[in-house]
Amino acid sequence: MTKWVYRFGAGVAEGDATMKALLGGKGANLAEMSAIGLNVPPGFVITTEVCTHYYARERTYPADLTSQLDEALAWVEQAVGARFGDPKRPLLVSVRSGAPVSMPGMMDTVLNLGLNDATVEGLAVASGNPRFAYDSYRRFIQMYGDVVLGVDHYLFEEALNELKEQNGARFDTDLNTAALRALVDQYKVIVARDTGAPFPQDVRVQLWGAIGAVFGSWMTPRAVTYRRLHDIPSSMGTAVNVQAMVFGNMGDDCATGVAFTRNPATGEKAVYGEYLINAQGEDVVAGIRTPEALSEAMAAAGGRPGRSMEVRMPEAYAELCRVFDQLERHYRDMQDIEFTIQGGRLWILQTRTGKRTASAAFKVAVDMAAEGLISRDEAILRVDPASLDQLLHPTLDPAAEKQVIAKGLPASPGAVSGKVVFSADAAERAGAAGEKVILVRLETSPDDIHGMHAALGILTVHGGMTSHAAVVARGMGKACVCGANEIAINYEERQFTTRGHRIAEGDVITIDGAAGTVMLGEIATVDPQLSGDFATLMEWADAARRLRVRANAETPLDARTAVRFGAEGIGLCRTEHMFFQPDRILAMREMILAEDAEGRRRALAKILPMQRADFVELFEIMAGRPVTIRLLDPPLHEFLPHAPEDLEEVALAAGVEVRVVRRRLAELREANPMLGLRGCRLGILYPEIYEMQARAIFEAAVAVHARSGATVVPEVMIPLVAMAGELALLKARIDAVAAEVAKESGRTLDYLVGTMIELPRAALRAADVARHAAFFSFGTNDLTQMTLGLSRDDSGKFMEPYLKQELFAGDPFQTLDQDGVGELIRIAADRGRATRADLKLGICGEHGGDPASVRFCHRVGLDYVSCSPYRVPIARLAAAQAALAGGDDRPDD
């Protein structure tokens, strides 16, 4: 005989969490809770096999289902001390669907099944609350009518609204018992009229009706479509859960509440939660009565001593505390519980893993490891790396008053206050004078880099999460709010207006890049705490991971931040950022405007000592850690101003006529600069540029060695290689410079030459490219742009509709497109290593700090990830989790 019905609760558990296929997700969980001895309201599961049978045999049930169900129902009656359909002590049940995987489009829940014209009176008496009884009854008819009988729910709403109007009631709660009785009568008329039969008074008819509705909902078009889209076989079937209702509003020995086993805000191990005596869950939601604290300590802290559950219901409280222990021991994590007390007896309705703040997550994980509840590895897996972002930047003091004057996109986290400036130059001047400023622009461009460096935060009117401002700010770890389009900037009058406020240059505002808000005046902030539990867990993570973590950094400040956050090297030093400083950009422009190689060399000779000094400082800060230096990458026009009024100034500074500047600008103009003359193409056309940079690097390495005796092994990186030949050519030139410097200095030089893999072709031809490269660094920003044919600057226009229509799983510039771009990385890694087994592999796009992407990097066997300094801890933790999760795709060594 097949067993179709499985019981749970009241000391019985005919199943556990592993039996999802048979009992469905909900049923298996209820069985599990019962199995560990929790007092769960009793009930039973009709298995998924019944569903399969139902559809295999023309929607009929197994012959022996009725008898098994009757038996289980009788057991529930006995366990609860009430009888299904009994007018005095009626047993009420809930009926829910429960497929093995959670699925929209299925029947959800029918509550209070078992109410009819007779049992409603029994409920009224038992609860001492006739209004509650009739409200429950009318809700049941409405719910049952809608989901089981197929009555248009609009009909019920119409009747309810009419009644409210007649009674002058604004809310449902304004209706008294008499009105609700009348509503019940009217609902019954609606059902009778709409279905041609009276509302079923026979509770067994009600029950079988609800069970049939659950099975029927398995084949609704919506459910079928969902399964097709998610590759869920229809043969899986759904289970039906039938469970006794318990009530927290049956008198003063009843209550309802929610609890966390630890404080979800701080992670502290203390009873945390609220309850209400003689109330139902809805009462808490409705906000009519204020819930009280569970523990007396919490109640006292809240100014309501003596009203805690600990004081008012000490036995139930003690039981709850025991349950806490039991749950944490069993589930080995902080739990979030819903409970009801009926007649002094504690029923656990639901338990699930509790959500928590980032800092609570660290404390809970470290504490639980200390308590021996979980291992250190498990502790590492318990913290969501993405949540660290809020932890690593200053945040607004929660106690501070705030006046929000505009809202934009949360482009880069951090809360900062400063004086408003409207140009990069002004930001730089103020920054040099030691002032804190916020740079406010319609949008930013590479011309603004120096100002963005000088500002504490950036606020733009246009642009999305992947605009220039957002990307650069995240890279710099600066707070940034983008696309705050309420703001109207008037550059000429140096002010902006928003929501009736007029903010002039020099006025102080605060921006919160984690929330996307702009506020008036200076608001206190709280600095991140990187010690204690954070430090402990990160130490464990570092021990667990295989992937190395480096930072993308070029300024001394960035490099120092990176080291402080635990970076093990620099994976991407973008030398062009060094050229935007005022003293250098002049020489840079002179170089660009030069007529020939000779003129370029003269200008580059001015830059050489500055570049060398930069590298000396960087090497010293990094103290022996590897430093990967990318040679000049962006198109040259980024170094020239575009505003007509600036051209004259540039011409003057470079000692050429304005028409020369204008002509050169026209020559440099490109239809698609992203696909134009940049990266190694510059190095090939103008050999003197890379030669200068290589010389600066090697001379700096020699200088640092001379000064400190430390050996620096610079990693010279060539960008935008498409053909192995490009790399071969440039490597030969770099080797020649190294040989020169070695000869001049009398020292042997140790260095690596490698390449970015950021074009699909380079990935496909990795076997050839690796013949000339000691390392590959995947430039996933550009690789994403090329692979998807998608400009980071322009995709904002359709990113939102694409995400909404699920055409993208996520913004491909934030989290790696593993199916597309990821395959190219896999191909390149495999082919590159086939040529050169010791090829060093890393990633240096924005993705290096995205947890899902870091997991991918681990799986495909990269050696390191490199990300902005502020995301280094995120990458460290994600790398550890990836290592612990296993699934290393690399072939065995």
Place this chain on the structure above:
Amino acid sequence: MTKWVYRFGAGVAEGDATMKALLGGKGANLAEMSAIGLNVPPGFVITTEVCTHYYARERTYPADLTSQLDEALAWVEQAVGARFGDPKRPLLVSVRSGAPVSMPGMMDTVLNLGLNDATVEGLAVASGNPRFAYDSYRRFIQMYGDVVLGVDHYLFEEALNELKEQNGARFDTDLNTAALRALVDQYKVIVARDTGAPFPQDVRVQLWGAIGAVFGSWMTPRAVTYRRLHDIPSSMGTAVNVQAMVFGNMGDDCATGVAFTRNPATGEKAVYGEYLINAQGEDVVAGIRTPEALSEAMAAAGGRPGRSMEVRMPEAYAELCRVFDQLERHYRDMQDIEFTIQGGRLWILQTRTGKRTASAAFKVAVDMAAEGLISRDEAILRVDPASLDQLLHPTLDPAAEKQVIAKGLPASPGAVSGKVVFSADAAERAGAAGEKVILVRLETSPDDIHGMHAALGILTVHGGMTSHAAVVARGMGKACVCGANEIAINYEERQFTTRGHRIAEGDVITIDGAAGTVMLGEIATVDPQLSGDFATLMEWADAARRLRVRANAETPLDARTAVRFGAEGIGLCRTEHMFFQPDRILAMREMILAEDAEGRRRALAKILPMQRADFVELFEIMAGRPVTIRLLDPPLHEFLPHAPEDLEEVALAAGVEVRVVRRRLAELREANPMLGLRGCRLGILYPEIYEMQARAIFEAAVAVHARSGATVVPEVMIPLVAMAGELALLKARIDAVAAEVAKESGRTLDYLVGTMIELPRAALRAADVARHAAFFSFGTNDLTQMTLGLSRDDSGKFMEPYLKQELFAGDPFQTLDQDGVGELIRIAADRGRATRADLKLGICGEHGGDPASVRFCHRVGLDYVSCSPYRVPIARLAAAQAALAGGDDRPDD
């Protein structure tokens, strides 16, 4: 005993063409010529094994080499009737290197070896020309001194120049015997001073010196580098060829000449060539004497009857004709021959396959097949498809007078004359009035498309072979000269100046897009002849090929041209080109400027009937052949004007305020339009656009069916798909429109929906994409741009240096980058067919008309290529050659 020396000539042939590894390329060819009985000056080859021995044994020769060489030399002496070093009848020889593969960096040739102070007198007597003898001697010393003894050739040149100055001679030929004798003395002094030893008078010392120089040149750095770059093993070694010199200047029974076995200009089977009595090859080059025709027919035609070889040397002529026959029978192709007659005896010095014009190639191939010399398949393989380009366009009448006023790049072939216009609008007006015009612009943009359509030819000042003008012109089959930067345009005054000429609007010029020239006035042209041999061979080709050939076409004219050139369908109809016509662009702009979907629909409703009419016409012209229609692809801003003065006009026409146009333009502005909002992204954001287009297509299919009863099966193509989801979404919408049209018309519709594969991601995810696509069409223009990260519009700046440094094998926009882009095509074809075995695969980029790319398409198993109408015959022939060459990479069916 190893045989180190192999003899050839004078009735002996110790080898043949297959023995390249042992005898080197030259040696094997000489052996082959001897083997078939040609009278080749006798000589011998020292094998590559001697070279290997030489390097394996510290640069020593095999012990028995000397005796074998002596024996061979004695045989040559006997065959020629002269003795090496004999002062009376000296044997002179040439010494050449000859590796199995042709290789730069190796010693080339030493001629007249065997001359010394004694033998030079013998030569003077034998030739009756002492000046010749001493000139030969001084040349020999110079050549031997340079390549064998390592004397700086500058020293010889200096001495020669000094001598010329002393003698008041302008050219070498102005020096008399006495002067040359003096020069010989001086050369000997130079050699003695520079090498510390006198110039070797012993002819055997000379010979061994030259042999050693050949073997030594095998290991020069240049040769070593070349071998490394081309993966040629050094162990291969080089052979040395020693061959008797013969002289055509020993009297009136001597001559020298060149001949073709057929007329290389027309392909006609007739003796073709020139000769000179009592002369050396150099005499022809020096231009002192005018060569005479070989046949009397040719001589008479040239106005010099009675001076032909046929008349003057009838026996040698008859022998030459026999040789012609023999050569064609043996080599089975037209030969290009160098010959010398010494003492009435015909010596064949060289024979190789003769170069010919495109039309001659057709005639020779078809004739030879008719003569039974070659098979039809071989005939197909004999014509270079690329050469057809000159054949399919009008060419300048060779007889016409021309005054070239500027030179640019030969961007798109064809010779056309017309009035100069300076704007697309003017071109269109003139075109509408039936005038022939040439559009002259600094450069063109998509705004100019309508003008380019109206013009006969395009002339631009800027831009390279892959500029917008060049690409579009090739696509349209219009003549185009690009980058004619001598020209200075003054748009305001509507004129341009060049080389002192001032050309005003309306003046007539002629451009030759095959030569890149611009000429004054109208010049007569010759129309292409597509019948006769051309038609015959193309018919054979069509029978031989597997690949189908379609055309990229959207206008009725293009479609008709395509059919005339043998296209089997349209592979790419770019609907956007249809929107640039004046009546449509207004509605298009109205659509772009609309505030909402409703407004867009209103504007699109105006376009619908026009689009439908376009498709009706296209379907009727194509008469049942497949037509692939690509839905709207380019970014919308291409349809808006950018000049401020045009904005008002557009606003007026669209019924909106100017600021709306300006705002919309700003909204549409993109940093990298190639990677922006275009292709299917437009279709996803603005569903109404593709819905209108789909409706136009389906309604047209219904209309054509109603009118003619013909069934049209349109192929709807979605551009720029990156994710399978995009295609799924759009296909569903198109299917819905088809269902609507089917319902409205009461007809069932047969159609295919497919996609362009032009993003690397789509290629990689082809397995998913194919689930929703009935066909893939590889858009190799964009796929190249994305895979290489290379903008077609911007790469001109570095294309030349890249080609020069061999970083690109060829312009990747003209011939497919098979290693990179090609691999993506392979991946997509394999994965797509794995999902859907009957997936139709084609290519529709510029590459569809490039022979090497067509071969690739055949090898990877595509079903068709699509190219511009004028390249259809090229593709047909290339496809046939690919099929005949074999090497199909497709797995067996």
